[in-house]
Amino acid sequence: MKGEQREEQGPGPEPAVPPQPTEEEEALIEFHRSYRELFQFFCNNTTIHGAIRLVCSQHNRMKTAFWAVLWLCAFCMMYWQFGQLFGEYFSYPVSLNINLNSDKLVFPAVTICNLNPYRDTQIKGELEELDRITEQTLYDLYKYNSSSTVGAHPRGRRGLGETWPHPLQRLAVPAPPSRARQARSAKSIVQDNNPQVDRKDWKIGFQLCNQNKSDCFYQTYSSGVDAVREWYRFHYINILARLRDTSPAPGEDMLDNFIFACRFNQASCSQANYSHFHHPMYGNCYTFNGKNSSNLWMSSMPGIKNGLSLTLRTEQNDFIPLLSTVTGARVMVHGQDEPAFMDDGGFNLRPGVETSISMRKEALDRLGGNYGDCTKNGSDVPVENLYLSKYTQQVCIRSCFQEHMIKQCGCAYIFYPLPKNAEFCDYRKHNSWGYCYYKLQDAFSSDRLGCFTKCRKPCSVTGYQLSAGYSRWPSVTSQDWVFRMLSQQNNYTINNKRNGVAKLNIFFKELKYKTNSESPSVTMVTLLSNLGSQWSLWFGSSVLSVVEMAELVFDLLVITVLMLLRRLRSRYWSPGRGGRGAREVASTPASSVPSHFCPHTTSPSSSPPGPATSPALTAPPPAYASLDPCPSPSSLAKLGASTRNLPWKPLATGNKTRAREHKGLHISYPAPGLATLLSSRHVSTSS
Secondary structure (H helix, E strand, C coil), rough: HHHHHHHCCCCCCCCCCCCCCCCCCCCCCCCCCCCHHHHHHHHHHHHCCCCCCHHCCCHHHHHHHHHHHHHHHHHHHHHHHHHHHHHHCCCCCCCEEEEEEEEEHHHEEEEEECCCCCCCCCHHHHHHHHHHHHHHHHHHHHHCCCCHHHHHHHCCCCHHHHCCCEEEEEECCCCCCCCCCCCCCCCCCCCCCCCCCCCCCCCEEEEEEECCCEEEEEECCCCCHHHHHHHHHHHHHHHHCCCCCCCCCCCCCCCCCCCEEEECCCEEEEHHHEEEEEEEECCEEEEECCCCCCCEECCCCCCCCCEEEEEECCCCCCCCCCCHHHHCCCEEECCCCCCHHHHHHHHHHEEEEEEEEEEEEEEEEEEHHHHHEECCCCCCCCCCCCCCCCCCHHHHHHHHHHHHHHHHCCCEECCCCCCCCCCCCCCCCCHHHHHHHHHHHHHCCCCCCCCHHCEEECEEEEEEEEEEEEECCCCCCCCCHHHHHHHHHHHCCCCCCHHEEEEEEEECCCEEEEEEEEEECCCHHHHHHHHHHHHHHHCCCCCCHHHHHHHHHHHHHHHHHHHHHHHHHHHHHHHHHHHHHHHHHHHHHHHHCCCCCCCCCHHHHCCCCCCCCCCCCCCCCCCCCCCCCCCCCHHHHHHHHHHHHCCCCCCCCCCEEEEEEEEEEEEECCEEEEEEEEHHHHHHHHH
């Protein structure tokens, strides 16, 4: 259509051919045409050592193979080292740093108990009844008559069992198979009130059953002393649970009844320096320099004179002999914001002895998060803190046990704090709490309750290392005047003077304290440094070399995508367009050929024999040897014959001028003229 319009308007200027880009011009976005070209460019220009040897030795296949294997081995070794470094980093190792500091230190809290549980007036009658039953039990089992109680209150085992539940019993131990004797039945042993005390094939215990008596077990002990103490303690707990108010009775918290003298840093103590509480098993307890103190004690000098010095009264007036079997006092050193767990960290003082305790402070700071399983303040621990103190692992463990005790047994253990809307265990209200408690204690010890798993260690811990020294106090030469002064000033009158007093000194051995802190062993900076060292070791390159590798990978991906798109285009798009173009050229009418193009007529002899029309036509190249606008028919015939032997085929692409390169030659031709020429040849031949 454009040719016809141009013919009507007359001859015009030839369409301008767009200039071809030269090799010196640089495109905005340019990619390599093949993988080989990309690889050669990378090896010639990269800063990675050894890569250029793959190109320089391309004429020597042995060297090329050697350097290729060496390069791949170095690459594999480097990334194996990378894997080791990343594995070490994500294992989150820690390093322990030990620092020695010296400064003024805050004196820790000191809790001391007199090991004498009080006899409250509300339960005094029940305690006396329990004492009589215990003495009667000792007589029945061991023929021990401690006083005239048994004779004054004769009572058989049957009467005791009806009055108090869970009586002590003598239980048989099955005889080993090697012995040729018959084991005695438990029933006959229980009914026997006159046992042979020198026999070793029986134990002492008491029976505990569940709510409906369907399951029972014996809490037994191989030692009769332990069995009697535990049985007495079990009934004592039930009696204490009946107290409406567990606060100490008036007069029980008088410091002068237990402590004769108190001095810190060569100054006398005051009432503002201590607080009092009562422990069910350890009696009256006093905490010096606790969190309730008005002014915390500071130690600016080490030594015994700059610490805490106490003179204690350890006489056992009105003791409960079946509950407390030791004499003296119990002491514990702890932090101001930590409760005093006398069972865990306490130690006993011996009467008639001066005990000197030297302390050394230690602090530990753990790393939390991925580096360790610790908690900062316990807010992320799924256990409610029942103590009015900061989080510690022992606080969490006891709170966890109390929580399970209330949930499974329906009551609270009296030695732990009482939660809201709960009450302490008493077999008059909860007749099977003992069965539940001992079962729960067994599960707790084996960590089936999960308390040790839930209660994580605190990240910051402050502790004190203690070392003790003992000496006789007062000495033989000074005991007379010491006891005379104590009797006149403190109303100290006792027959056995030495067993009634004790002395305690607690002080810092030195003001230097050790701080153990954890730090990450492999940080991000260390990881990058190690990665760079390995990269330099195996390839001798830098961070920019890594960018070059990334660029290589990106170019490979782009070339792959372009090749796939080219293949898809050639398969599904280009053949269709080429077929339609050929059909359009073949069906062009003769009248559309411009008259001015070539006025020469074509002889019939120049046309090859064959059919009048052909489905595909090949356009001959233009006559480069002639400057004439219209070559002669003979020259066209010669050029057409020579075109069949050429290894390339020119393309007709509409109105645009196309160029194709062959063996360094740039050949360009006007596409519309070739199409018109082919149409005229076709018309001449067919005619």
